[in-house]
Amino acid sequence: MNQSLQKYVLLIHARDELGLIYKITSILYQASLNIEKNSEYVDKEEGLFFFRAECSLQGLNQQIPEIKQQLLNILPQGSMIFLEECKRKDIIILCTKENHCLGDLLLRYESGEMECNIKAIISNHRYLQKLAERFEIPFYAVLSDGLSREQHETKLLQQLDELGGADYLVLAKYMRILSEEFVVHYKNKMINIHHSFLPAFVGANPYKQAYHRGVKIIGATAHFVNENLDEGPIIAQDVVKIDHTYSVREIQKAGRDVEKIVLARALMLALNYRIFIYNNKTVIF
Amino acid sequence: MNQSLQKYVLLIHARDELGLIYKITSILYQASLNIEKNSEYVDKEEGLFFFRAECSLQGLNQQIPEIKQQLLNILPQGSMIFLEECKRKDIIILCTKENHCLGDLLLRYESGEMECNIKAIISNHRYLQKLAERFEIPFYAVLSDGLSREQHETKLLQQLDELGGADYLVLAKYMRILSEEFVVHYKNKMINIHHSFLPAFVGANPYKQAYHRGVKIIGATAHFVNENLDEGPIIAQDVVKIDHTYSVREIQKAGRDVEKIVLARALMLALNYRIFIYNNKTVIF
Amino acid sequence: MNQSLQKYVLLIHARDELGLIYKITSILYQASLNIEKNSEYVDKEEGLFFFRAECSLQGLNQQIPEIKQQLLNILPQGSMIFLEECKRKDIIILCTKENHCLGDLLLRYESGEMECNIKAIISNHRYLQKLAERFEIPFYAVLSDGLSREQHETKLLQQLDELGGADYLVLAKYMRILSEEFVVHYKNKMINIHHSFLPAFVGANPYKQAYHRGVKIIGATAHFVNENLDEGPIIAQDVVKIDHTYSVREIQKAGRDVEKIVLARALMLALNYRIFIYNNKTVIF
Amino acid sequence: MNQSLQKYVLLIHARDELGLIYKITSILYQASLNIEKNSEYVDKEEGLFFFRAECSLQGLNQQIPEIKQQLLNILPQGSMIFLEECKRKDIIILCTKENHCLGDLLLRYESGEMECNIKAIISNHRYLQKLAERFEIPFYAVLSDGLSREQHETKLLQQLDELGGADYLVLAKYMRILSEEFVVHYKNKMINIHHSFLPAFVGANPYKQAYHRGVKIIGATAHFVNENLDEGPIIAQDVVKIDHTYSVREIQKAGRDVEKIVLARALMLALNYRIFIYNNKTVIF
Known part of the structure; x- marks a missing residue:
């Protein structure tokens, strides 16, 4: 510039x-x-x-x-x-085991498409450490073994504080529920990808729920996280058609493609200052 | 042939x-x-x-x-x-005030695209009588004024019986909830269009619910009716994207286009013997 | 108001x-x-x-x-x-044999969704006369039998003039090519629905072309008509997925649902003064 | 197993x-x-x-x-x-400068979603060498500087032969046109991703073409490569909506998300023996 x-x-x-x-x-x-x-x-x-x-x-x-x-x-x-x-925002990515959302963000980052600084990747498991290292992003395992939710979140907050915090936390398939006490620290600053077309199938195992309900379309929802699980302001959604031949595993597979695209789209809207939040909804310019 | x-x-x-x-x-x-x-x-x-x-x-x-x-x-x-x-099936259409689903079916019927016999149109209002007459289909108003649900459904069943019943009842935006007692007479033979992407927004006013939840996509679901409102086997679904600029009225308008297409698609699958029902799901060939 | x-x-x-x-x-x-x-x-x-x-x-x-x-x-x-x-615009609909686009417009008109005055329906055949009459819209057959293109278009212009013209001519599956000489009278005032995802499959029989090319998606395009067939400014487009099992006839059937929705959407944008035309493109607000 | x-x-x-x-x-x-x-x-x-x-x-x-x-x-x-x-097929990926398709395939490979052996990555540039190395896949630069098309393709074929060939060559945004002489060696065994909704915008710079044509939807097409550029049998297609506010660069960006998903989908169909080719079309089971 x-x-x-x-x-x-x-x-x-x-x-x-x-x-x-x-x-x-x-x-x-x-x-x-x-x-x-x-x-x-x-x-x-x-x-x-x-x-x-x-x-x-x-x-x-x-x-x-x-x-x-x-x-x-x-x-x-x-x-x-x-x-x-305008400035590049700092983000920290939280993830668990699945590589598709994290990897997709890293590829966009590497190509220069996603204009931000990925300060770190934090996970409650070690599965994705290698992927982080492949892209030379600092990786921190904040394991939860033997810890209460409260204890684990305290450690997580400590880790975030040591890193100096971030403009946005991106939950790239971070599979732990965060307590109200944690959320308050990053209110409207955490972007989550929920693997369903919210408000359908809130809670655990949405793809299994979708399979048993026999839906013909599945989706993914990127939203800001608030105190109520899966009920924060929606930023972006998309869907993909399925049919009766899809097993739960195949629904998951189809869903992953939507998840990663929707999460990246939502994050880029945030990075470009294009989101207003009010009344638990978003205005997207 | x-x-x-x-x-x-x-x-x-x-x-x-x-x-x-x-x-x-x-x-x-x-x-x-x-x-x-x-x-x-x-x-x-x-x-x-x-x-x-x-x-x-x-x-x-x-x-x-x-x-x-x-x-x-x-x-x-x-x-x-x-x-x-293979034979042309008999159908009876139930509707209330909105003309888009009924009209769409009538147009397909007139062009020969929808191979069935529309025996009659029954409504709990007189709004759509003229549309039925335009297409020369017998119209029966089974009004509900001053009647209990039970009394109204008894009259509706009488009317259906007088007409000799039908292979399928098509609920083309029929805006009354049907009791378990009624449903049992046409179990797996009533096709309803629900104005949301089920299982999101079950119940009344789904477009208003969608507006207040701030979703970025709305949809419609055609399903067989069973004892539990909006929980029968899903036949077809489709969606349309919206954004924050849509008022409830504009969401409804966008939704109507999806509703009529999805209902017609579901009905044609049924007319062509292409649906199996099991475990509250469908197999569509 | x-x-x-x-x-x-x-x-x-x-x-x-x-x-x-x-x-x-x-x-x-x-x-x-x-x-x-x-x-x-x-x-x-x-x-x-x-x-x-x-x-x-x-x-x-x-x-x-x-x-x-x-x-x-x-x-x-x-x-x-x-x-x-703001005022209700006058439109005249041109059509040929297929009822889906015309019928869809008439239903929207009847429900009050499409705020305009349909002054007349003109066709080069008599197939849709009955449909026009069902909805009590004046119908004029301007037949082309035994006429050159020039002669037919002269008659068409006469008919349009007698009717006092219109703000928009809507070509609702009007299956005759209009000459440059005709187009100049309604430049940027004629909205056509082309039964393909332009610029793929310009010209005749796009569904047959799509079938032989083996595409996996078909579409429809609403555009203003200019001197070059199928090359005017695009207003709206949409698509639907198909697969190898679709015959040409089934592709047509699937296409019709997209055509009518896209044409209506484009017309409503025009009726609401929401389209700018420049450089053979549109800006849609 | x-x-x-x-x-x-x-x-x-x-x-x-x-x-x-x-x-x-x-x-x-x-x-x-x-x-x-x-x-x-x-x-x-x-x-x-x-x-x-x-x-x-x-x-x-x-x-x-x-x-x-x-x-x-x-x-x-x-x-x-x-x-x-059933066996895991051998694939070799060809690419040029853009990382999104290659990276997406590598992520799917790493997670075990894409069941095949990626034997090598070959490029006419060195841009993507680092990405290949990140994922520990052998990378071969077959540069074209100062070479005629024929000479370059001879080198490419030599490299492929040295590697023992592959069941499928995947052209993951490989931006060089391949001659008929080359194609014959991998007839129906090369899967290309074309950055448009074929047959719209064949040839170079489809996104620029799309911008100037003012289309409202763009797409991507995965197809087998045959002697005629962009005219081989189509395997998979998908689209994304755009509007007049998209610059060429933003169209490209939106297009990349479709490209990578469609290419991966097509490749997985091939890896699972689910494609028949005949009459320049595909049957996909």
Whole structure:
């Protein structure tokens, strides 16, 4: 990127009011922040306004705090404003035994498609250590043998803290349930891939549930994790058709292809500042 | 169809055993029933064998009972055998207010795509009477005003009986819950379209549920009706992608296109003798 | 709709410039045109700016010409501005023998889902006259027997003129090729459904071509008609999976379901002023 | 697998005749080859019969040649019979610069999902050498600098011969056109992934073509390679929706996800003996 042409992202989440776009773009225009791309959405039922712009700025960014203040002045009270230079986010990946989601992320990372820093891979098993090493990413086994959930999560948090935390934790088929106490540390910062088309088949063994229910389509759901298992805001979903000839194992196999694509898609939306969360839902720009 | 070349369907549902296909095709071969198309499936977990063949027979069909007996002789005890000349099935459509599923079926009927006899359309409202009349199909309003569920279903059964019943009842957005007592009369003979991707969002207002859950995909499910609401064997499903900009009304609109296609697809599978039901699931050939 | 609260659509297609959104929304804000929904898109390669807003106006609309003038003043030379009160558009449907697209449009029309006026149905055959009559839409047979293409198109234009023309002609499986001379009269105002996933299988018999090529997916494409057969701007496309067991007839059958959905979707986009055309492509808001 | 219970695949491609299934299964039954799964398909237009069975055999396989002879005796002249014990096939992957297809295959290989032996990776560049090494697969650079197509292909064939050849060559985004002279050596044994929904956008830069045509859906096609570029028998296809906001680069990105899934799916069909080729089409069981 050109040193003197920096790219910024502006995110606004406010109560809806007449003239918001005019007022916002007026400030940006006067500040010579050039809008390269912008999107708005109004949830009429709730009276909420969402705005996202990618801007470029010729020159120094000393005015950024000032621009934020000007925006705050014209926006309704209680508005959320985010205005920062785009940067590569730090992520830490949690995984267990299956290699498809982790491997897919690593390949995208290696090719430069996924613009972030993978700081580390943490697992409750050693199965995927070799894969991490193949791609030269630090691997930490935080084993759970003989530990209570609480003890294990304490160790996990310690490990995360030692690593300096991350902008996002990516649960790439991390097969342990996380307690409310853990989740609170990374609220809206953990992206999980659930191996079903939520809200169908919440809980354990969704592919087995799908097999026994005889569904003709299965899916995968990437969502932010909140206190309630499998009930956080949905970011992305996709599906694949199956039929009666699929065994549980074949359903799993078909599902894995959807899982990895959906997880990567969701993560890339997050890395590009394209997700708003409200009312346990997402707005995706 | 040529008068002297009749088309038969053979359906077999049996315990799996060594050599079943050989034994079955041996009998068909000796009887000069020419297999035009056949399919088998073995559910290994359950040890069940499913076989479907479309056959043609040169000459008289007097041997059909004899062939059935021969098949019974070589099949395991308790096998189900169906061997009949293909015929147009009688259907009766139940509907309420929305015209898209009913209309779609009527158009397919008129073009000759849907090979059956629509004997009648029954509704608990008068909204769709005009549409029925446009296509010259007898319409019967069985209104529910002031009636208990039991009383209304009694009237509905009377109406169905007066019409001589049907091979299939098609619930084309029939928006009343049917009691166990009613269902038993048309067990595995009622095809319903549920406006969600079952088992997600069972029950009322699935589109509203989908809106509030913030899903990124919605779907529709055609299924046989059993005693438990929305839990019968699934025949066909399909989905359509949505995003946060869709209001409940727009989700409904998008959903209607999936509903009508999925219902028609399921009905045509039934009309073509292509569905086996077992363990609350379907095998579709 | 409330008498004193009118709904307007603003469409702008201009050379891209710094500050366009600010300048446009500034004018709207001062004119008390309340933006209910807006979308922008910049084609960076071509340096083009597209803007669409749905606005509501409290009070009289006498200022509309004035607002348009103000917009013209601040927009780059050569900009296209459309600002009008939303209205139901007039459409005329052309068809031939197949009933699925026509019937689907009529059902949506009857239910109120498709907000327009269907002024007439014109066909080069009489097959669909009855269907038109069922829905009480004027039907005109403009037969081509014994006529040259030129003669037939002259008659067709006469018929269209007698009917007072239409905002859009919808070619709902109208199976005659239209000459450049005809097309020029309804340039970018004719929506056709092509029974393939364009640009695959242009020309005649696409399903037969698909069968012989052994594709595993077929599709349908709704597009504006231009001088070059099947090469106009694409509005909507969708697909359905097939396999080797599908005969040409079964491919057609599967294709019909996609055709009717895609055509209706495209038409509704047009009726809602949601399509820009440029460089033989579309921007869909 | 149990030593004394071996798994066989039987493939038959013959002129269609009355009683083929009976005659075939009769021989299998008498030989105590237990059919675990079978599929048939008759192309009525061409009068061709396709049969595939997975069988298990208790005991020694000395009778296999005898069974084949018995099948030959009862099948029409010119029939193709394949009856062999299932085995892991040898594959060699050809690639150029992009890592997504190669990496995806390597991950599936590592997890045991893709049952084959990857003997080597050959590339006309060194970009993917490191990825090959990460997964410990022999990598051979057969560079084309300063060589004519003929010279390069001669070197490539030499390299393949030195490696002892392979059951399948997988072109995982191998971006060089192969001459007829080369293709003849691996006719119907090379699986290519073409980055478009064939037959749309044959030739170079399909994503750029798709961008300029303004399509709303893009796809990928896995096919066997024959003498005519991009015109070999199609094995698998899939698509993904795009819209006007996608740049060529974003179309490519979206396309890559489809490419890798479709290529892997096609390869797994081949590895499982599930593909028949005839008339430049495939039958997939």
